[in-house]
Amino acid sequence: MLTLLLGALTLSAIYALVGFAWVLLRRTNGILNLATGAQLAIGAFIFNQFATSWQLPWPVVVLGTLATVAALGGVTHWVVFKKLSGQPEFALVVATLGLASALKGVSSLIWGTEARVMREPVPSQVVTFGDQATTTLYGLCGLGAAVLVFAAAHTFFKFSTVGIRMRAAAENPVLSAQGGIAVDWVYVLGWAMALTVAAIAGIMYAYQTALSFHGVEALGMRGLAPALIGGLTSVRGVIPGALIVGLAETFGTKVFGGSFQDVAAWIVILVVLLIRPQGLFGDKQVQRV
Amino acid sequence: MTTVRTLFNTATTMSEGGRGQALRRIAILALVCVLPLALRDYQLSLVTTALIAALGALALTLVTGFVGLVTAGNSALLALGAYGAAIGAVQLELPFLVVLVGSVLVGAVVGLLAGLPALRVSGIYLAIATLALHFILIFVFNEYQTRAVGSAGFFLPTASIGGLLIDNAIKWYAVLVVVVLATWRLVENLKRSKFGRAWMLIRDTPLAAASQGISLPAYKLAAFVVSSAIISMSGTFLAYFQQAVYIENFTLELAIQYIAMVIIGGMGSSGGAIAGACFVVLLPPMLSRAIALLPSDAVVAGFLQQNLGDFQLIIYGTLVVVFLVWRPDGLAGLGQRVAALRLPSRKGAR
Amino acid sequence: MNGPLLEVRSLTVSYGGDSVAVDGVDLVVREGEVCLVLGANGAGKTSLLRGIGGFASSEPGRVRGGRVTFAGADVTGLSPRAMARRGLVLVPEEAKVFASLTVDENLRAVPMSGGRAARRALVDEVTAMFPFIAERLSLPAGQLSGGERQLLGIARSLLLKPRLLMVDEASLGLSPIAVEMVFDMLRSVVASWGTTLLVVEQNVRAAQSISDNAYVLETGSVVLSGPAGDVLGSERVRQTYLGLEM
Numbered sequence: 001m002l003t004l005l006l007g008a009l010t011l012s013a014i015y016a017l018v019g020f021a022w023v024l025l026r027r028t029n030g031i032l033n034l035a036t037g038a039q040l041a042i043g044a045f046i047f048n049q050f051a052t053s054w055q056l057p058w059p060v061v062v063l064g065t066l067a068t069v070a071a072l073g074g075v076t077h078w079v080v081f082k083k084l085s086g087q088p089e090f091a092l093v094v095a096t097l098g099l100a101s102a103l104k105g106v107s108s109l110i111w112g113t114e115a116r117v118m119r120e121p122v123p124s125q126v127v128t129f130g131d132q133a134t135t136t137l138y139g140l141c142g143l144g145a146a147v148l149v150f151a152a153a154h155t156f157f158k159f160s161t162v163g164i165r166m167r168a169a170a171e172n173p174v175l176s177a178q179g180g181i182a183v184d185w186v187y188v189l190g191w192a193m194a195l196t197v198a199a200i201a202g203i204m205y206a207y208q209t210a211l212s213f214h215g216v217e218a219l220g221m222r223g224l225a226p227a228l229i230g231g232l233t234s235v236r237g238v239i240p241g242a243l244i245v246g247l248a249e250t251f252g253t254k255v256f257g258g259s260f261q262d263v264a265a266w267i268v269i270l271v272v273l274l275i276r277p278q279g280l281f282g283d284k285q286v287q288r289v
Numbered sequence: 290m291t292t293v294r295t296l297f298n299t300a301t302t303m304s305e306g307g308r309g310q311a312l313r314r315i316a317i318l319a320l321v322c323v324l325p326l327a328l329r330d331y332q333l334s335l336v337t338t339a340l341i342a343a344l345g346a347l348a349l350t351l352v353t354g355f356v357g358l359v360t361a362g363n364s365a366l367l368a369l370g371a372y373g374a375a376i377g378a379v380q381l382e383l384p385f386l387v388v389l390v391g392s393v394l395v396g397a398v399v400g401l402l403a404g405l406p407a408l409r410v411s412g413i414y415l416a417i418a419t420l421a422l423h424f425i426l427i428f429v430f431n432e433y434q435t436r437a438v439g440s441a442g443f444f445l446p447t448a449s450i451g452g453l454l455i456d457n458a459i460k461w462y463a464v465l466v467v468v469v470l471a472t473w474r475l476v477e478n479l480k481r482s483k484f485g486r487a488w489m490l491i492r493d494t495p496l497a498a499a500s501q502g503i504s505l506p507a508y509k510l511a512a513f514v515v516s517s518a519i520i521s522m523s524g525t526f527l528a529y530f531q532q533a534v535y536i537e538n539f540t541l542e543l544a545i546q547y548i549a550m551v552i553i554g555g556m557g558s559s560g561g562a563i564a565g566a567c568f569v570v571l572l573p574p575m576l577s578r579a580i581a582l583l584p585s586d587a588v589v590a591g592f593l594q595q596n597l598g599d600f601q602l603i604i605y606g607t608l609v610v611v612f613l614v615w616r617p618d619g620l621a622g623l624g625q626r627v628a629a630l631r632l633p634s635r636k637g638a639r
Numbered sequence: 640m641n642g643p644l645l646e647v648r649s650l651t652v653s654y655g656g657d658s659v660a661v662d663g664v665d666l667v668v669r670e671g672e673v674c675l676v677l678g679a680n681g682a683g684k685t686s687l688l689r690g691i692g693g694f695a696s697s698e699p700g701r702v703r704g705g706r707v708t709f710a711g712a713d714v715t716g717l718s719p720r721a722m723a724r725r726g727l728v729l730v731p732e733e734a735k736v737f738a739s740l741t742v743d744e745n746l747r748a749v750p751m752s753g754g755r756a757a758r759r760a761l762v763d764e765v766t767a768m769f770p771f772i773a774e775r776l777s778l779p780a781g782q783l784s785g786g787e788r789q790l791l792g793i794a795r796s797l798l799l800k801p802r803l804l805m806v807d808e809a810s811l812g813l814s815p816i817a818v819e820m821v822f823d824m825l826r827s828v829v830a831s832w833g834t835t836l837l838v839v840e841q842n843v844r845a846a847q848s849i850s851d852n853a854y855v856l857e858t859g860s861v862v863l864s865g866p867a868g869d870v871l872g873s874e875r876v877r878q879t880y881l882g883l884e885m
C-alpha cells in the first residue's frame with residue numbers, strides 16, 4: 001500500500017513537470033500547445049543523443065541538451081508563432097497540431113520508433129523505506145527534479161526582473177510593449193522554459209520506464225490533465241492536479257489493469273470538463289466567449 | 290499579409306456569379322464521368338479513398354472553417370463509424386444501410402456528449418474534450434477488438450444496397466461520388482442558411498454575435514454534432530470499402546491529417562476541403578511514384594521509400610503551419626488568385 | 640519657441656475593413672509644450688494616440704497612411720516598444736498598470752536605461768513624486784484605487800525618461816479631487832523635467848490650466864486647433880464640451 005502511494009507520488013512529480021510545461025506556455029504565450037507530447041519526446045531523444053549515442057561527459061550532456069532545447073524554443077517562436085500573432089486562437093492551436101505531426105516525423109526519421117535504454121549516470125536501484133515501502137532511485141530523482149523546478153520557477157517569477165517582466169507580458173502584452181518590454185523575447189523565453197521543463201519530464205520518465213517516442217509523447221499529452229485541473233494558467237494549481245492524476249492513474253491501473261494507464265488522465269479531463277471546466281484550483285475568472 | 294480574419298471577411302461577402310457557378314457544375318460533372326473511364330481500378334480506388342476523406346474534410350470545414358473551433362476528435366469519430374460498422378455488420382449482421390444510418394445517429398450522439406461540456410466554456414475547450422474523446426474511444430475500441438477478434442481486427446462483408454452488391458471499384462466510386470456531392474450540397478446550404486450566417490458571425494465577432502442574442506454554445510454545438518455525424522458516417526464507408534477494421538489505423542496523426550486537408554484546402558471553403566482531401570490522400574502514392582522514377586540504385590531513393598510515412602507526417606505538419614502563416618485561404622484562395630489573373634474581366638465585375 | 644518634437648502628417652488609422660478611426664490628422668507638438676486633444680466619445684482620440692505610439696502586431700489596428708516624425712526621425716508604424724525606447728511613451732486609456740503584479744513589481748518591470756546607480760536615483764526621484772507608492776509597495780496593483788492606478792501608470796512611464804509623454808484620459812473615472820491630484824502631478828513633471836505632454840482629456844476644465852495648444856477631433860478629423868485659450872474659449876467647444884449655453 002505504501003509502495004503504491006510512493007509510486008503515485010513519484011508519478012505525480014512527473015505529471016507536475018509536464019503540467020508545468022502546458023501551463024507556462026498557455027499563460028505566458030497564450031497558446032494551448034498540443035505539441036507538448038511530441039516536444040517532451042524530442043527533448044528526451046536529444047538528451048539521449050548526447051548521453052547514449054555520443055557518450056559525452058555528463059556536464060556536456062546537460063548543457064548541450066539545454067542549449068539545443070532552448071534554441072528549438074527560439075526557432076519555434078520566431079519561425080512559426082510570431083508570424084501567427086494576431087490570428088484567432090484556434091489558428092494557433094491548429095499550428096501546434098501541425099508542429100506535433102512534423103516533430104513526430106522528424107523524430108521517427110532520426111531516431112526510429114523502437115524503445116531504447118538510456119545511459120545511466122548511476123545504476124538504477126530499488127530504495128526501501130521502513131519495512132516494505134519501496135521505490136526506485138530514478139523515481140526519487142524525478143521527485144527531486146520536480147521540487148527543484150517548482151522552487152526555481154517560484155523564485156524566478158517572484159524575485160527576478162526577467163521573471164516579473166514575463167508575468168507582466170503574460171497579463172497584458174500590449175501594455176508591456178508600450179512599457180518598453182521586449183515581448184518577443186519573453187515569448188522565446190516562454191518556449192525555451194516550457195521545452196526545457198518538458199524535456200526534464202521526458203528524461204525522468206524515460207529513466208523510469210524506457211525511451212520510446214510513443215510512450216513519452218502519450219505521457220506529454222496526458223499532462224494536459226493536471227494543467228486543466230489547475231485551470232490551465234495557474235502554476236500552483238498544477239501540483240494538486242498532478243497529485244489527483246497520479247493517484248487516479250496508479251490506483252486505476254491497480255483496479256482495472258495496466259492498459260488503464262492510457263486513459264486514466266483523459267477520464268479525469270472529461271470529469272473536470274463536466275463539473276468545473278475552469279479548473280478546480282485555477283483563478284476564478286473564465287472567459288465565456 | 291492576409292490574416293485569417295480578413296480572409297474570412299472576404300470569403301463571407303464574396304458571392305459567385307450565376308454563370309460561373311453553372312460552368313463549374315458542368316466541369317465537375319464532366320470530371321466525375323471521365324475519371325472512371327480514364328483510370329485503372331487501383332487508381333480509381335485511390336480516388337474513392339480520397340472521396341471518403343473528402344466527407345470527413347467537409348464535415349471538419351463546418352466546425353473549423355465556419356465556426357472557428359479546433360477538434361482533435363476526427364480520428365476517434367472515424368473509428369466510431371468503423372467499429373460501429375464492425376459491430377453492426379459482423380456481430381449483429383445488420384444490412385449496410387441500417388448500419389450507415391446507425392453510425393450517423395451514434396456519431397451525432399457522441400458529438401453531443403463530447404461537445405456539450407466543452408462548449409459551455411470557450412472554444413479551445415473543444416480541442417481538449419475531443420483529445421480526451423480520442424484517447425478514450427481508441428482505448429475502448431482496442432479493448433473491444435482484443436477481446437472480440439484479436440489484434441488482426443475485423444473483416445467486413447461486402448456492402449450491398451437493396452440486394453445490389455457494391456463489389457468493385459466503379460460501384461464504390463459511383464456511390465461515393467453521390468454521397469460526397471450530396472454532403473457538399475448540404476454543407477453549402479448550411480453555410481447560406483441562418484445557421485451558417487450565425488456560425489460565421491460567431492467566428493469573426495463573437496461579441497457581436499452574443500449581443501444579437503445568438504446562443505453561442507448552442508450554435509457551436511449544432512455545428513459539432515452535424516460534423517461528428519458526417520465523420521462517423523465516413524468511418525463506416527471506410528470500413529466497408531476496405532472490408533477491414535483495425536485499431537492501428539486510427540491515430541492522432543490521422544486526426545491531424547484531416548485538419549491538414551481543411552487548412553491546405555482553405556478554411557471555410559467546402560470546395561477547398563475536397564481539394565485538400567484529394568491532395569492529402571493522393572500525396573503518398575504520388576510521392577511513391579516520383580521516388581520510383583529516381584535511379585533505383587540511388588541510396589536516396591531507398592531511404593525515401595523506406596521512410597515515406599515519416600516524410601508524410603513532416604510534410605502534412607509543415608504544410609499546415611506554412612499555409613496558416615502564408616496562405617490561410619489555402620488552395621481555394623490560390624485557385625481564386627489564378628482565376629482572377631486569367632480572367633481579369635471578372636475581377637473588374639466584382 | 641522650440642522646434643517641433645512630434646510632427647504628424649495626414650495620419651490614418653484603421654481597425655480593418657473600410658472604415659477609418661483616424662482620417663488624415665495633422666498635428667504638431669513642440670518641445671516642452673502641453674498639447675490637449677479633445678473630442679466626443681468615439682471621435683478617434685485614443686486611436687490617434689495609438690497610431691502615433693504604434694500598434695503591436697497582435698492588434699487589429701494599423702496605421703494606414705501618413706507620417707509620424709519624432710525628434711527629426713521618421714517613426715511611422717514602429718512597434719510600441721521601439722517608440723518607448725525612443726522616448727515616445729504612451730500611458731494607455733484602459734489598463735495602465737499590471738493588476739496581478741504588486742506596485743513594486745510594476746515599477747521593476749520597466750526596463751530602464753542607464754547604470755545601476757542612475758536607475759536607483761531615478762526610481763527614488765519618481766517615488767518621491769508619488770508618496771502613496773512607498774506605502775503600498777507590496778500591494779497588488781489591482782487593489783489600488785482608480786486614481787492611484789492612474790498615478791502608478793504615469794510613474795511607470797516616467798521611469799522610461801520620456802521626451803514626449805502621451806496620456807490617454809488621465810482623469811478616467813476619477814473624482815474631481817483625484818483629477819486635481821493627477822493634473823498637479825503632470826504639471827510638476829512638466830515643470831521639473833521639461834517633458835513634453837500630449838494628453839487626451841474629457842475633463843476640459845482640469846486640462847485647461849496646463850495646456851498650451853489644443854486640437855478638437857470629430858469623427859477622426861481635426862475640426863479645430865490652435866492655442867488652448869482660443870480653442871477652449873470658442874463657442875463650439877464651450878457648447879459641446881463644457882455644456883455652456885451662450
Ligand SMILES: Nc1ncnc2c1ncn2[C@@H]1O[C@H](COP(=O)(O)OP(=O)(O)OP(=O)(O)O)[C@@H](O)[C@H]1O
Pocket residue numbers: 654659660678679680681682683684685686687699700732
Ligand atoms: N479595437 C478596435 N477595433 C475596432 N474598432 C475600434 C477599435 N478601437 C476603436 N475602434 C473604433 O474607432 C473609432 C474611434 O475610437 P476611439 O477609441 O479612438 O475613440 P475615442 O475618441 O478615444 O473615444 P472615447 O472618448 O470613448 O475614448 C470608434 O468608431 C471605434 O468604434
Ligand SMILES: [Mg+2]
Pocket residue numbers: 684685686732
Ligand atoms: Mg478613448
